[in-house]
Amino acid sequence: MRVIASRPVQGYFFERSFRVSGKGFINADHPVTPASGSRVVGQVRQRQQGSRPAPSANNRADQVYQQLRKAILHGQILSRTRLVEAEVAEQFDASRTPVREAISRLIRDRLVTPLAGGGVEVVDTESEYDEICCIREALEGAAARLAAARITEAELGRLDELLQESHRSMLGDIQGRVATNRAFHEIIFNASRSERLIAMINDFREFFLNEQVLVKYSRRDTETAVKHHSDIVAALRARDGNRVEKLVRRHLEQFRRRARKSRLTQG
Incomplete structure (x- = not known):
């Protein structure tokens, strides 16, 4: 076609x-x-x-x-x-x-x-990109809050495995890092058990080409992102909805800043 x-x-x-x-x-x-x-x-x-x-x-x-x-x-x-x-x-x-x-x-x-x-x-979705990122932060933050009360031990165990994969992954393995990051976030928002919220998040996730952003991540950026994931899992295990929502929003805000910088560089 x-x-x-x-x-x-x-x-x-x-x-x-x-x-x-x-x-x-x-x-x-x-x-x-x-x-x-x-x-x-x-x-x-x-x-x-x-x-x-x-x-x-x-x-x-x-x-x-x-x-x-x-x-x-x-x-x-x-x-x-x-x-x-x-x-x-x-x-x-x-x-x-x-x-x-x-x-x-x-x-x-x-x-x-x-x-x-x-x-x-x-x-022109480029002109709306920053706004779309803010919407994503709100949606995934809300999902994480709900997940704190609903996530299973099996799901927490899978998040631990993904954390270990993140620690072992090579900086240049962009596709592997993208797959691990995507799986990590999917487990969390699916654990919200809110079908409507999950559908909304999936609609917005298609706007984000993580490969284009992660390729610009330095080793320090990557280490910071993995530390965020570790803190998020700890808050979920503690069933602390307020904290995990804040952590997810902070984590995605960093992605938004890096994405903006990446797009300005490409432009």
């Missing part, structure tokens, strides 16, 4: 191409002629065709929604990109009904906004 924003450049069309692969979207900026662009579209369509039965409209809408949402949040479809229902349907080889539902969900997520001339435009 390709979502294309194009403009003429010295007799060529400069296309921003987003192709669905087995690993998700691939962003590739490249100048192509109209002829070569048509050839690529044909190749993508051939890869999408297969003998598998067609999914239901609801499943198809969810597939389109999830792929577009991921591409937008990961910066593979850039802000201010215009998406047109008919074009997206053609590129996904889908009918317009599931695409319309997917776009409606993106509008409700505030990831795209309707345009007066038709279609929708991807919003």
Whole structure:
């Protein structure tokens, strides 16, 4: 699947191409002629065709929604990109009904906004990033407070294991550190046993590309984060809801400061 924003450049069309692969979207900026662009579209369509039965409209809408949402949040479809229902349907080889539902969900997520001339435009989430981080701090802090009274011994034991993994992990093992950090936070907010709160947290967690931030962490930053995790586990084991909420919010505030610095450096 390709979502294309194009403009003429010295007799060529400069296309921003987003192709669905087995690993998700691939962003590739490249100048192509109209002829070569048509050839690529044909190749993508051939890869999408297969003998598998067609999914239901609801499943198809969810597939389109999830792929577009991921591409937008990961910066593979850039802000201010215009998406047109008919074009997206053609590129996904889908009918317009599931695409319309997917776009409606993106509008409700505030990831795209309707345009007066038709279609929708991807919003600039970069300008809201600091605000979104503050919301995350409040939500995960509240979840930690609830978890203090509801977390099980088995869950506390798993947090201890993740702490040990954090101590053993190498500074350059970004993917391993991301996986450990994600698992640590998931155990805590899932221990809140609040389905509504968990759903809200999961919605916001997709905004945070931890790899981009952790790669900027110094050894001291990493040691501080691991110390925060240790303090959080101790407060949970003591069933101290007030303290653990404060600790989680302080921990995520550090992430927000580092994320802001990282994004300013990249800019």
